[in-house]
Amino acid sequence: MPLPAILLEGKKLSRVIFSVPSTSPLSFMKRIYGMGITDFDLPSSKHLEHFRELKRLTEDKTLIGLCHLEAEAGTSFLGKPLHQFEPKVVSTIKKNLNLPHSIRNLPAVPVASEVLTQKEIDRIDFDAQRFEKALSLFDPGESPFLFVGGRYGDWLLALGRIDLLKAMMAKVREKGFIPVYSGQWATFCLPKAKPLDVAAYAVPINRKWSFFDLDQACFLIKKFDRPVFSLNPLADGTLLNNSEEAFSFLFKELKITVAIVEIHSEQEVEVLLSAAEKIPSLIPPRKT
Secondary structure (H helix, E strand, O other), X not given: OOOOEEEEOOEEEEOEEEEOOOOOHHHHHHHHHOOOOOEEEEOOHHHHHHXXXXXXXXXXXXXXXXXXXXXXXXXXXXXXXXXXXXXXHHHHHHHHOOOOOOOOOOXXXXXXXXXXXXXXXXXXXXXXXXXXXXXOOOOOOOOOEEEEEHHHHHHHHHOOOHHXXXXXXXXXXXXXXXXXEEOOOHHHHHHHHOOOOOOEEEEEEOOOOEOOOHHHHHHHHHHOOOOEEEEOOOOOOOOHHHHHHHHHXXXXXXXXXXXXXXXXXXXXHHHHHHHHOOOHHHOOOOOO
């Protein structure tokens, strides 16, 4: 079944996009390409390398890749990459925000760790040179949509430095890409990241959980007037055998724009395509 597509800022994108394992991605890409899949999530440089080889082998200009760029690539503090100060950043976030005790992508740090002062937070800079170097690895012709953010995206929002993310999105657009904000804490980042000049927002959301609170995330997404992509729509694979219900929850109830699904076999692709056939909004219109 050909997957339905949307037009996002004039570019066509499948509403269900597959992310293949990092082990032997090329052979897997070839096999599911033969099943009609043309859009791929590319979370690593290895995925991008094999995607480029697939394009070379197939000479298929319709193939689309979605690459990822961590916001840390565009930030520095005292002339050094921000990740060198990660314990201090994490301690600051834990101190300043009322966050759950244990959340994904927030590393453990000693209770007595130093925190950033407001003056230090204000001195975090947009590192344009390092960001452009990271951007140079990608090509808008093969990956027109670029996911920018990741855990450092949410962390910058938590530090009140959305201005740094705005500078990154402007640079991404300047280089010919269409930016998508990618976050991890849906209930936190969706309201705060809304002013960004992006085409869509990608957050973990599925029928079982979201960060930080599923009910609140559902409420926010239902009233959010911008496109939202679902990351991890099958809850780490636990919803695979209930994929029809998982898709129904996302596409019918929440009206998600795109689901990015991690898969491990052709059988899983068949299961998901079968489930998609039963969701009205995912059924391509018949030609007359």
